Amino acid sequence: MAEREAQVELPSLGLPDDAFEQRRPLRGQITKREVRAVSLYLLGLRGDSVVWDIGAGTGSVAIEAGRIARRGSVYAVERDPDSTGLLCRNVERLAGCNVKVVPGEAPQALESLPDPDSIFVGGSGGQLAGILDAATARLKHDGRLVVNLAALERTSEVYHWLKDKGMVVELSNINASRGKEMPDGTVRLEALNPVFIVAAQWKEQAP
Numbered sequence: 001m002a003e004r005e006a007q008v009e010l011p012s013l014g015l016p017d018d019a020f021e022q023r024r025p026l027r028g029q030i031t032k033r034e035v036r037a038v039s040l041y042l043l044g045l046r047g048d049s050v051v052w053d054i055g056a057g058t059g060s061v062a063i064e065a066g067r068i069a070r071r072g073s074v075y076a077v078e079r080d081p082d083s084t085g086l087l088c089r090n091v092e093r094l095a096g097c098n099v100k101v102v103p104g105e106a107p108q109a110l111e112s113l114p115d116p117d118s119i120f121v122g123g124s125g126g127q128l129a130g131i132l133d134a135a136t137a138r139l140k141h142d143g144r145l146v147v148n149l150a151a152l153e154r155t156s157e158v159y160h161w162l163k164d165k166g167m168v169v170e171l172s173n174i175n176a177s178r179g180k181e182m183p184d185g186t187v188r189l190e191a192l193n194p195v196f197i198v199a200a201q202w203k204e205q206a207p
Helices: 002-009 033-042 060-068 081-094 128-138 152-164
Strands: 050-054 073-078 099-103 118-121 144-149 167-174 177-181 187-191 195-202
Touching: 033 060, 033 144, 033 167, 033 195, 050 060, 050 128, 060 073, 060 081, 060 099, 060 118, 073 081, 081 099, 118 128, 128 144, 128 152, 144 152, 152 167, 152 195
Parallel strands: 050 073, 050 118, 073 099, 118 144
Antiparallel strands: 144 195, 167 195, 177 187
């Protein structure tokens, strides 16, 4: 109970990466704070949003989404048992009761969830086509879909697939660097892996 109460004292947006328990050695299973901030913005979250975080990893996006959508519900879907354990511990320590862990592989694990206002896809486990099918079928008409990708070829496929579905699609590339202090006291920039962000929403119906 004390751990759940402690999360109220943290900011609604901007948790540092080291606030989340991660697998060691690190294998890139966390959405870095710079990419996380842009992705959360593009999700268009409201206080009562229903959110799917598919491929939740250790829960960085799901937890911060839950802190914004405090009256809503966030479903953190993760198929990897090792990551699910970390995810559960991070949710217990940092999230409110509106963040729910859903162990299982998407798209099958999505079937029992309520229709979402916002969907974040951070990992697909090789099931991206099925996940996008389920996401576009279930996303509410005024909802937002955000997909994070590492490869340009896959990014292009997702971009055009969503456009062919009749969605309004935008593409961003986040190239971030962090300062690293050297032994002599100087500071150099250390680049993070670039991430492509595809964001989509349905076109507005003509009156």
